[in-house]
Amino acid sequence: MRIYNTLTSKVEDFEPINPPVVGIYACGPTVYDYPHIGNLRTFCCVDFLRRTLEYFSFQVKLVINITDVDDKIINAINQKKVSLREYTSIYEKYFFESIERLNIKGASFYPRATEHIKEMVDIIKELLKKGLAYKTEDGSIYFSVSSFKDYGKLSKINKDNLMVGARVNVDQYDKENPVDFALWKSYTPEDGEVYWDVEIGKGRPGWHIECSAMNRKYLGQPFDIHAGGIDLIFPHHENEIAQSEGAFDIMLAKYWFHVNHLIVEGQKMSKSLNNILTINDIDDPIALRFLYLQTHYRNKLNFTFDNLKGAKSALNSLTAFTSTLVDIERFFEEEKEEELNEEIEKIGKKFKDNFDEALKDDLNTPKALSSLFDLMHDVYTFINKYPKQFKKREAKFIIDLVNNADSVLGLDLFKVEPLPDEIRELMLMRKKAKDEKNWSLADEIRNKIREKGYIVEDTPWGTRCRKA
Template sequence: MLKIYNTLTQKKESFEPIHPGVVNMYVCGPTVYNYIHIGNARSVVAFDTIRRYLEYGGYKVNYVSNFTDVDDKMINEAKKEGITVPQLADKFIAAFKEDTKALNVEPATKNPRATENIPEIIDFVNELIDKGYAYVVDGNVYYRARKFDTYGLLAHESIDDLEAGASEHVNDEETSQKEDPIDFALWKTQKGDEIAWDSPWGKGRPGWHIECSVMSTKYLGDTIDIHGGGIDLEFPHHENERAQSQAKTGKQFVNYWMHNGFVTVGEDNEKMSKSLGNFVMVHDLVKTTDPQVIRFLMSTTQYRRPISYNATSLETAAANLKKIQTAYNNLTYRLKDADDYNDPKVDQEIRQIQADFQDAMDDDFNAQNGIAKVYELAKLGNVYAERPVVFRDTVKLILQRLTTLAGIFGVSLKAEKLDDHRIEELIQERIQARKDHDFEKSDQIREALKAQGIILEDTAQGTRFRRES
């Protein structure tokens, strides 16, 4: 049975969706003022992998992920570029979709934008005011955090220990207006000629936290199964979402809170972020690095663990991905001379590996243990492909299971077709590998070519190739 680590309870819990066979899942999306970096992409890939496993398990997943398309950063960046906030949002929403498509991320069921939900945000805030959970000061609306009895429960801190101003969206001017430093903004009054909407409290725009409460409850209901995001969103963003949502509805907001770990860089494993200036944009990286390798690196690490991003981790991911692809190639090649029927003993081994894979992933989506089973299946496929006689149905079964399980990690396996120029490139890579005494790489290249019917012949005059008929 699937178990999920719930950040709220700090323990693994058996997963029981509200509606049998259906999972309602909300994942916080980006503030679209720039391209996403690898750290941002970690959350997108982690929850896409989780979604894929849930779908593999037979669930229909209603997956909603928002775009924050108005806030201080967006207003400042739009001014800097000399365009409007909506134009800036359109530009980087398109870039986000392009970059995540390259990483083989499935499109969300719904990608709502904050600015598309202004009437609903105003109604939500009005109801909080009516219930005494919010108050108005000079056109700003703030939430009374201390009125919500369990404020701080998700962060596992008492309200007195939580520091005011933890959100980057809070400033000294706001703090001076608040009844309590820990209160947070639901609606912000317009400054100068910045983008704004009419409201009962004057022209203004929504605060950051209210957007997700409105969009998640609007599209998925008052109580949702899973709410996900980066660990940095646990407080204040998710804590504030929980407080304002439950204050309005009187119901539990989320049954399972899930948070992914950071991407770290450098010897000190420093968190990757724009503010620290140590980031790598996905938009740039996919131009020089195979997007499948980037995806594989991020999806095969258990979502709660940090990922160390460096050249070595990318090289390791590329090598491991190649092992799976080589097995796929080897098996695909053997289909042409396979005998009819199947091998029951090998079929049973395949099913056992798949069962072990599911046991691993059912343990809070343990991707490391899960992908280890995919490697085991690939090894089985390679060994089977070397047999003098193979059976077509068994070869197809391995290929089908390999494709399905690798697909959960966002890997798309397909038979490679190489032209003569690419074959010569690989031969040169193999020659260099032999010079470097990297015989493992040399053998991998030979086997990868053999899987596609390319036979290498080492002669006194050099290495040449021929295609098997």
């Protein structure tokens, strides 16, 4: 498998440190707000990566952290007069709900920053000892960027812009200048109840040190893949490297995987434009997942509701295909003697080769997806041409291939939504009418079912009913 590595700016062969285990760390949500569909794109692409590695028989250990303390959270709880945990648990829950609705597989660990203060303090002590960090008069501790020679190697920022000794202690800064950043922020009255009284002083951690501490604890150092949104490359990931590699003189992560931005109807999502979308704005989360698959993770994705509609109908054509396969598989009896049709075997092999090759090529999910549509087209063409040669064995063969592919895509292609009782009863009435050759009544019932939003289809392999 080949994968693009931000660190080397190259597509490289993927060789894990301790195969078959692959350790992945993805920077998780800051739980002060609902995750928007741009954040969710990153987690979905990490899920594609994880499922692809599992598809190719690797054992993935995935860690997604929860940032549950930062400036914004502290401001919010002071305003709302609630405890840190009360506040963050709401957004934590929402994050988990969002990823579940997108069929994102669970991580091995979801460590919370507030539960790993000791690990952060240990790294900060090491950095102080090595002269890579210094304490200021107010008791805060900063990382000394000019003392770390490799600073800038990930983001390729221009070191000439180095502002020696300039400091920043807010969690988010978008200046292009590398400046000394806070590892530990000394206590101020605005922090209220949020502080830890530890040997390096009373205060709370900076954002970057949280990730260095948690990925080291759960994955060791070095680990295989560090993932996140493209906007985290600088300063967050650059600073993680500075802290972890500065403290322990070992590489932090071998591969750096970054997911590009998502824009909405051609514009950046922002509060001022009032266009921030969360999972609740999406009526069909699996169609959104389909949309994510359609764009390569390194390209910008322009989300539009028209595209979502398109994704939905493409998804419907795939599930109609899988339903047909299942109907055929059920319709025919097992035939022991017969061998798999050669032409179908060829069609299946071509699909699997193309699908696997696409994924191996830097996780080319749009190409993998289109190979599935090619398969659908080829199979339909075959069935139309040789309807008597596509039977149980052939259907089962294609079902297995699609099912396998869906273990990566995660589109629930074989999930059957149970019909409501009312529709099931109408279907039984229609069957009775048909058995009695009462065609006009059968048609009448079909129309009634249509009015309730369901479509009845009579196929050579039986009758099927699905949501319109």
